[in-house]
Amino acid sequence: METREHLVVSHKKPTLTPKAIIHQNFGDKACYVVEEVKEVHQIECPGLSIPQMRPCLYRCTLQLPELSVISGTFKKKKDAEQSAAEIAIKKLGICTETIDPTPQEAQESLVARIANIFSDKFLLCDHPLGGHIRATLWRKGDLCGSIPISVLAVYDAKLLSLCKCINPDVESNPFLVISFIKRATTNLCQYLATSERHLYIRRLSPYPQDIVESLMKKHDSLECIQVAAIRIPSSVEQSIEPVILHISLREYYLDVIANELGFEDAANVMISRNLGKASSETRLFFTAPKPYLQDLCSKFANEKETLYLMGSLNVRASYFSGQDITGDAILASIGYTRKSRDIFYEDVSVRLYYRMLLGKTPGGIYKLSREAILAAELPSRFTTRANWRGSLPRDILCMFCRQHRLSEPLFSFHPFKTSSVLSGSSLKVAESGDNVIEHGNGVCVTSPMHSDSEMFKCEIKLLSRCGDLILLCSPKDGYKKQNDAIQNASLKVLSWLDMWFKSVILPFERLCETADDFNIQIYSNDIISEILAGQSTHNGQLNAIQCNKLVEPTFMNSSYDMLGNIVQSLKIEGPYSGVCPCNGSLPCIRYSVSLAVESQNVKEVIEVCDEFEFEVGVGAAVSCIEEVVMQMSVGQYAYFSTNFLTSNLIFASAGESTKMLSLLSSKDCSIEYEISLIKVAEPPEERMEQALFSPPLSKQRVEFAVQQIQESHATTLIDFGCGSGSLLEALLNYPTSLEKMAGVDISQKGLSRAAKVLNSKLSANSDAGGQWTSVQSVILYEGSITNFGSQLHGFDIGTCLEVIEHMEEDQACLFGDVALSFFRPRILIVSTPNFEYNVVLQKSSPPTQEQEESDEKTLLQSCKFRNHDHKFEWTRAQFRQWASDLAARHNYSVEFSGVGGSADVEPGYASQIALFKRDWKLEDDVLKHADEHHYNVIWEWNSRKE
Known part of the structure; x- marks a missing residue:
């Protein structure tokens, strides 16, 4: 790298x-x-009586x-x-160029601004500093009207801007602002007074008595307010703790905070910049070490190193504010605003603290946007805008940069033209090794290229506040829409950063090594490591809960239970409805999460969500939730527990932190989930097909297979790429000659679903006396269909329905050779989408004959793939060429058919089918010599055992 x-x-x-x-x-x-x-x-169309919207x-x-x-x-x-x-x-003739003042000009303006702040007129204005000055008038003696210099440095944007012009380092070192203000005040020694021991400024001449008396009357109240805040100890060995600030309206609230920090008054209280939104009054209040304050006018060689040597740097608080915070700190939301002269305050709870901490990570920002902290995860892929839930990747990246005091990310687009060269049956990019991603309705797929097609790449730069380049992300993938390019590039950066935030084990050097995998170049290791260092400090205090007592899973003995030890005591209740989630679908669940302690018989609910929708297969939900939901059907309920969840997520979601801490300290605590599957939105392909075909294409494909089984009197069948077993389950509903069925797939999740569905159906048949099916055995294998294994050899009929388009094109071709050369079923049925039919499914206007003859490529360019998971889709000519060549090489005959539409009407069938057949010969059933791959038996059913 x-x-x-x-x-x-x-x-x-x-x-x-x-x-x-x-x-x-x-x-x-x-x-x-x-x-x-x-x-x-x-009027564009004369005689048109329908009003035209303009x-x-x-x-x-x-x-x-x-x-x-x-x-x-x-x-x-x-x-x-x-x-x-x-x-x-x-x-x-107004000049639009903004010219920053020189350091000398800025110092002169700084003096003038300070003089204006302590004028009689400023006392009556609605500026936040006016509220501070009015509050200090209730103080006694020399403290009356004395304003801490830190207040001026924080609450007046003009002062801060001028100090930045004098020295840009002010951005990260708040002490420098105090130094500049104090130095400027010496030029107003006849008007203002400062203290050598305390950092405050006050007027030498008192404010007019009539103004002071009128202000006193308006705010003459003995009311006392209570403000909840958080103490963040300097030592990381100590936990944060809630505190209550008791503030009388006749008191200066900074004096109360100073007392909480162990000081008499607010003279030496430092204030951080506001945290969160620009309108927020949530800040950190702290004090600087005395040796540091005594030498404000001179600059240390390295401020942060000096604070480390003094042993007072508060790492956690510094991470929150992006500034060097020293000593114990108070996190509170209190102050004066322009909206009202009354003091503004909000409670800051332990829950809010952890939510703010969570909001500084990419995954945390996404969780908060979903309002599902214990269920949502930042997806690993951006498939479609319609399927995405929560804040978009671009918005999350911008929020992340603001949270870490970085400049807004720079997005630059690089349009490029592509030319296509037909190579065999695939269209490839000429003079380019880059992938091209088509986005239709946001669907992301690697597509064949079309001539004169404009694509977009998005490049992202992350910059520091000073403009230093931190990292550059230059994805190689191209997209048809700028928005799709920007969202996918943003997600690459977020996913890379989130790797570190999720783990305290991964060393920073290893993170840098993975940058190439995400097309990222690092230009500033120091800034990135500084951003990540603060989070690692928090993570070190918040290790995952590993409960000692594990409950035995209900289905641990089942051969198709593959959830591992993350999920325990899984129990699914309710009748099987047949409507199940699959890859690309959008299940909607209702869930509740509780913290339970078995020994105390205590169960505390920490998060409830009535509707949580997520896309399957992209990591948009916590892994244990997705794995359980994939085993459910609509209307069912699931209950399970887990012993793995980080405590910061629990605190960010739970209300009573003290009670949660007590439960978490128990050795037998666990997290319990209750889930109900409300509905499932099918992937785009199924939705498009259902809108046009009745019965659906999936059922028509099953009926085509049943017809071939009946005509051939086949007794054994194998389904290549069986997925969740939908074909095998459907075949049980038809009277056929089948006695043995097998399925093979590479996905354990799909096979787990298939096993459950088939087991339920076959068990019901056994209870009914086995009257409605002749099937005697069913077996499921785990493995790739491009590898040869003798277990899959010699079946009467093989099916591969809507599978090959999910493979890379060369792998699909390899499967054809392996299937007819080694597996050698007597009949092989292969179906795949007809790319030309997409123009109908996607509601485009079918081309005229003249258009087809003049510009066939325009038709292809206007269409999108049916599913974001498709790696390719073939036209009828491409499919015929592949199947014919394959049959000729392996001594099979091939017939072409399809379902949905008609062969005689353009654009043909929606789903095209190749039917491979061979005449039976004794030598054909002899196994050919080949490197054999052993398939794992995932699940097996036998009627004799039953």
Whole structure:
């Protein structure tokens, strides 16, 4: 992996919009009047009596004291307003370039700003600093009217901006601001006083008595408020703890916080920047070590190293704020705002603390957006916009950067043209080794390329606040839509970062080694390691709960139970409805999570969700939930427990932290889930097919297979790629000559589902006396259908329905050779989607004969694959060529048919079928020599054993 440490990207200030520039110069004197414009349109279709909807257009008139301007017409009101403002700027000759003051100019402006803050006029304004000054007037002696310098540094944006112009390091070191303010105050020694021992400023002359008395009357109340806050000890060995601040409205609230920190008054209390939203008043309050404060005017060689040497750096609090926090800290939401002169406050609980901690990780941001902390997981893939739930990857990445005080991520698009070259039956990109991803309705699939097709790649840069490049993500995949490119690229970055946040075991060096797998280049190891270091400190305190007592799983003896030791005591209740989730579907569940202690007979509910919907197969839900849901049908209930869940997730979800801590300390505590499956939304392919075909194509394919079984009098059948056993289950509903059925698949989850379904149905048949099926044995194998194994040799009939399109094209071709050369069923049925039929399924207009003859590729380009999981889809000509060549090589005959549609009507069948047959010869049933692969028997049923 290539790592560059010193590359710096110039940091550009955000450009002000024309409206913002007008507001800077005229404020409320600028008046925008927007009117709707009705334009006369020429009738496109004479004689048409149906009213035609026309888009609304808007024009804006901007009235200023000096002139009035009118914009052109626009489809959006805001565009008309911006246009009017831009015209006014040009006419007035306003300079739109923002020029930062020099350090000398900034120091002079800093002195003037401080003088203005302590003026009589400022005392009466609604600025947050005005609230602090008014509150200090209740204090006695020299403290009356004395404002901590830290308050000025934090609550006045202009002061902070000027200090940044003097020294950009102010961004990460709040102590420097205090140093600059204190130095500037010395130029106002005849007007203001400061203390050598304490960090405060006060006026030498008192405020006018009449103003002070009027303010006292308005706020003359003995009321006392109680504010819940959190103490974060400096030592990571100590746990955080809740505290209650008792504040009288005649007290200065910073004095109360100072007392909680062990000081007499707020003179030396430091205040962090606000945490969370810009409007939030949630901050960290702390004190700096005295040796550090005594030398504020001189800069240490390395501030953070100095604080470490003093032993006072609060790692957890520093991680929250992005600043160096020293000593114990109080996390509280309290202060003055512009909205009201009364003090504003909100309670900060232990639950909120852990939710804020969770909100600093990619996966945590996603969990909070889903409001399902104990169920949701950040998906590993972005398949479709319609299937995605919660905040989008791009929004999560932006939120992550804001949480860690980084610049907004830079997204750049790289459009490129692709040309196609037909190679055999596949279309490949010419002069490019990159994958191309088609997105139709957000569906992400690797697709054949079409000539003159414009694709997009998205490149992402993460920058520090100073503009230093931290990392660069340059995915190789291309997409048809810019939004799909940006979402998938964002998810790559988030997934890579989330690897670390989920684990305390993974060393940072190993994380860097994995960057290439995500198409990421790291340019600043220091910044990334600093971001991750704070989280690792928290993770070190919050190891996963490993309960000592494990409950024996109910189905541990079942051969198809594959959940491992994460899930215990699994019990599924309710009748089997037949509507089950599958890969790509959207199950909706209702769940509750409880913390249980068996020895105390205690069960505390910590999270409840009435509707939680997630996409199967992309990791959008906690693994144990998805695995259990895949074994359920709609209407069923599941109960299980697990001994693996991190305590920070429990605290972030639970209400009473003290009670939770007591339960977690028990040796036999466990997490119990109760789940009910409400409904299942099928994948797009099934939904499209059901809208056009009755019975559904899946049932028509089964009936086609049944017909071949009856005509051939087959007694044995094997289903290649059986998945969750839908074909094998369906065949049990028909009277056939089958005596033995087998299924093989690479997915353990699918085989587990198949075993459960088949076991239930065959057991019911046994109870009924075995009257409605002749099947004597069923067996399920785990393994790849591209590997030869003698267990799969010599069946009368083999089926491979809608399977090969889920494989890479070369693997699908390999399966054909292995099946006819080594497995050698007498009949093999292979079905796959007809790509040409997608134009009907996706409700496009079918092409005319002239269009087909003139531009066949245009038709292909306008269509999308039916499912995001399809690796390819063949036209009729491609399918025929593949099947014919395959049959010729292995001495089989082949017939072509299909279901859905008609062979004589364009564009043919929706699902095309190749029927391979061979005449029986004794030598054909002799096993050919080949490297044999042993298939694992997952589940077996035999009527004699029953």
